[in-house]
Amino acid sequence: MQTNHQHRQLRGDLLVLIAVFCVLGGYLAYRTKTYLNQTTIQQTTTMRTGPGIEYRGTMELPKGTRVAVIRSKYEWLKVTTSANQQGWVPAWKLPAKYRPVIRSLKNATIVIDPGHGGSDSGALAVHGQMEKTYTLKFAQMVAAKLRAKGAKVYLARDSDRFVSLKARPALAKRVHANLFISFHFDSSPDENEASGFTTYYYHRGPSLQLAQDVNHQMRHLPITDKGSRFGNFLVIRNNTVPAILIEGGYINTSHDFQYIRSPRYRNVMTSDVVTGVQHFIETNH
Ligand SMILES: [Zn+2]
Numbered sequence: 001m002q003t004n005h006q007h008r009q010l011r012g013d014l015l016v017l018i019a020v021f022c023v024l025g026g027y028l029a030y031r032t033k034t035y036l037n038q039t040t041i042q043q044t045t046t047m048r049t050g051p052g053i054e055y056r057g058t059m060e061l062p063k064g065t066r067v068a069v070i071r072s073k074y075e076w077l078k079v080t081t082s083a084n085q086q087g088w089v090p091a092w093k094l095p096a097k098y099r100p101v102i103r104s105l106k107n108a109t110i111v112i113d114p115g116h117g118g119s120d121s122g123a124l125a126v127h128g129q130m131e132k133t134y135t136l137k138f139a140q141m142v143a144a145k146l147r148a149k150g151a152k153v154y155l156a157r158d159s160d161r162f163v164s165l166k167a168r169p170a171l172a173k174r175v176h177a178n179l180f181i182s183f184h185f186d187s188s189p190d191e192n193e194a195s196g197f198t199t200y201y202y203h204r205g206p207s208l209q210l211a212q213d214v215n216h217q218m219r220h221l222p223i224t225d226k227g228s229r230f231g232n233f234l235v236i237r238n239n240t241v242p243a244i245l246i247e248g249g250y251i252n253t254s255h256d257f258q259y260i261r262s263p264r265y266r267n268v269m270t271s272d273v274v275t276g277v278q279h280f281i282e283t284n285h
Pocket residue numbers: 115116122123131184185
């Protein structure tokens with residue numbers, strides 16, 4: 001009887017011991033797996049409530065903070081810290097392999113730049129209408145159409161206000177945009193002596209490709225297609241992302257201006273731009 005009792009006691013102790021090892025082992029395996037799934041913040045950054053600089057910051061994550069990546073949206077990553085705090089950080093603050101590959105407008109970040117604004121009226125039509133008015137209308141319509149397809153769009157200005165030239169490409173750099181488009185309308189030294197739209201690029205490579213993709217879609221517009229051309233404009237020259245500048249017709253040529261001012265031309269042209277951008281995003285990576 002005594003021996004039997006001792007045996008049962010021993011067996012019980014063993015079971016407890018095994019259980020403790022199992023729990024400990026499981027915990028260690030869990031911690032190791034968690035650790036291995038983590039990566040390190042490369043530069044001190046702010047964790048935000050959503051995937052963009054416009055969202056509220058919740059905490060600073062110093063360089064070296066370990067985080068686990070849950071998912072990506074645009075150029076942002078949703079992460080969890082070791083202390084279980086969740087939020088969004090810019091993918092460019094993590095090792096390069098975490099940078100999302102953008103293959104659709106749903107994940108694209110785009111900067112749209114309405115030329116001129118505020119004290120800078122731009123060129124004038126024959127009867128004094130200002131270029132800045134139409135660049136904003138076109139930019140806002142393109143922005144609305146891109147947003148409807150899920151893209152994140154930043155406008156260099158969303159009202160009639162002055163914005164410096166260098167602030168426009170700086171915005172594209174700050175938000176790590178996938179591309180940048182500036183809207184303008186041409187003017188000639190004398191009224192009614194020129195006609196047509198042109199898509200300008202400065203840098204070869206992706207900017208040239210973007211210019212061709214967009215210009216190709218605009219080929220059926222009712223004014224002359226002057227093609228995609230090299231243009232030395234600061235907003236596309238000083239740009240760190242694929243950048244183009246569209247001159248959507250001659251504002252001081254009555255033939256072109258009747259289109260520039262028409263909602264129908266604006267609607268068709270902005271849809272063409274969206275189709276061109278979509279093609280660029282889906283094929284250029
Ligand atoms: Zn202009």
